[in-house]
Amino acid sequence: MGEFNYDAPPMISHYTGALSMFGSFWILVDILSDRKKKLKASSNRIIMVVSALDLFSSFWYFMGNWAQPIDENNGFSNDNNKHGTIGSCTASGFFIQLGTMAIPLYNTTLAMQYLLSIRYNWRDDRIWKEFEQCAHAIIIPLAIVLSIIPIPLELYNPWYFYCWITPNGWENDSFVRGTRLSSDFFYAIYFALVFSAAIVVTVIMIALYLTVRKTVRRSRAYDFENQVVPAGAAGLESSQIDSSLNSSDRKPSSGTSSSMFTLEGAKRMIKRSTSTARRQKRDARTHQVAIMALLYTIPFYLTWVIPACVFLKGYLVWRGMARWQKLPRLQYAMQVYVAVAMPLQGFMNWFAYMFPRIQTFFKKRLSQYCHLSLCCGKSSTAADSQEEAPSESQRMRREEAAADLNQVEDDESMEQTHDVTGFDSGDIIFSSIDSIEPETGAAEGFRHIIATAGLRQQEPEEEEIVFCVDTGAAYIKPCPSDCADDGSSTREAGALGEVGVMVPMGSEDDKNSGS
Known part of the structure; x- marks a missing residue:
């Protein structure tokens, strides 16, 4: 066991907590700086609330064991790294518990919002009236209540590299602060909340995937059916087109009898073309929104679901229901992972939030690079120029046209x-x-x-x-x-x-x- 540095995980959380604070603060400032426009989108409103909650919890992840009482020792760090009091530990536990109860539910809400938008074509105003308001009215009060109750029960104590719900101080066959029964009650809520949210989010992501796949297939079928639009759109019989194309020797005579006929075909083609443009625009938006839903879901799995599995394993070991089976390396790796991943959701959300801008930036750079390459490639050999030169018959037909x-x-x-x-x-x-x-x-x-x-x-x-x-x-x-x-x-x-x-x-x- 001496080969592992158990002071490292608490130190890691200071850095990852700072990164998460940066990400959440950026999102809040960016949305509120243009709130009249950006708060119209339901996804932005939900992300703003998640970022506000994460900003508070990330601050206390950043504080980490600095907020733990000086006279406590949880076995994973020495007393020299602790500078807090019971009051600071209680504050840390309260805000981390607030985020723990609310953020998984808001991740589910965000996934549901994307499902309503993509699969059922709900607009933002309908999502707000029929879904989002109810979600806010339930999640926020529930999270606040479940964060306040542990305070009088003295359940906020040093836990891993921060403060959370756990009994502490064994003395005279009982705990000095908190009880095992009350802590088990909140553990049950935590595990049920996170794993239920994971199941719901997974089902929603599968539904979104099936919806996007169906949209792509429908678009491909539509494009295939309309590959030969011109002749049909103009209202011409195929025999007329073939006759016209094959009779290159026929000299056109004067007159304009085809003007109205061609205009009718143009009207039909314009109608179909505008419909195609709208469909392509809608399909592109569906694809982009689905990508955003996935990008916001990945941090939820990394920062909540996997750490919950680690904590469940630790809880079963603590209650004597399971053993590590002499795997100290795995135990240490889990502690390092929790210290890295748990405080990092704000930074991961920031990356998802900035993804459209990052994508646009690289597309512009790629377009400029390709444009430069094409311009430079135009000065090719004389043989290439000769291949591109039109033939005599082509020039004659152009003159006739x-x-x-x-x-x-x-x-x-x-x-x-x-x-x-x-x-x-x-x-x-x-x-x-x-x-x-x-x-x-x-x-x-x-x-x-x-x-x-x-x-x-x-x-x-x-x-x-x-x-x-x-x-x-x-x-x-x-x-x-x-x-x-x-x-x-x-x-x-x-x-x-x-x-x-x-x-x-x-x-x-x-x-x-x-x-």
Whole structure:
């Protein structure tokens, strides 16, 4: 036993307690600094309460054995490290007990909030009215009562590296402070609370996993079914499309009989495209929220469930119901783990709270790095340039397509509107026409591009799309001035938020390069 330094675990708690205080304090300041916005989210409100409770308990974990009475010796540290009194030990025990009774319940509440939000699509206001208020009204009073009762029973005494519920001072066949029966009662509450919360949280995480998996499968099925949207969206028969694509030698004649026909197809495609954008946005949010739920759950297992298992083992040994079976290394490792993990929930919660910002930071860095790599990679060999150069037939077809578009008269330009939400004014959200056969109404090329960069978080109730035949693109009103003037000015609209430009019909590589 001399190979183990039993003074180390109490010293470790000073550092981990300080880290937890830092994390909890950061979360509180960050939320309260923008409380009008951030307190609207149910998850932020729950995390704020958890951080406040953890801040108090982490402070006393940081104090550790410094708050224990000088004249006590629990066998794991010497008297030189103790500088407290019975009063400081009682205060330490009270705030640690307050967090012990409340934080596991709030972890369950947080997991339930994520379940209601993801699986049942509850909004924050409904969660607050029908669930969160009741949770606060039950957890806080219950935790306070269960923390006050041990004070008159003199149950807050030195325990491990801090003060908590335990009888102390054996004298004349009885304990000087506290009783075994009363301490067993609170131990039973503690174990029941932590392990019940662990079971509930585990079930909720499984339900969230199944929900997210179902969402991903549904999205993949939807994407697969709509891979060939253009022809159907335009209302064209497949025979017409095939005939148009295969008749490259046919010269287009003048006329604009296809304008209305193409606009109907555009309206259908815009409606489907906006629906797809909303679905993708919703699925991305579901995935992100599920990740946050998991990140907040991991600290609960590490800082509460595993230490509870260690304490249960120690309790059974103390009551003579189990033995260590001569495993001193395991016993010491458990003490070190408790000293490291138990005070650390605030810091782990801070990492989960900051994860979206950390993720965004690295995405930006990666995007900048990839952009730099692509820019540098553009100066490739002459052979690569020759491979990318269009063939003579491709150039001819581009010229023919441009001639088709130029034949559309300015006075026959048309506008159609359709309700849409989620984009910014001036964004090109749809670019469809590569070239048109005016007599037959067949489109030689048909693509649609959805602007994702312009999506708003708060969608307005109503907006209008303007489809301009001259440019073959759809805009959120107001339509740019150049969309009604010159079809060749489509590429110049990039400053207005364009995410795709109209490219005449060419090879598959040429078509893909437009998006």
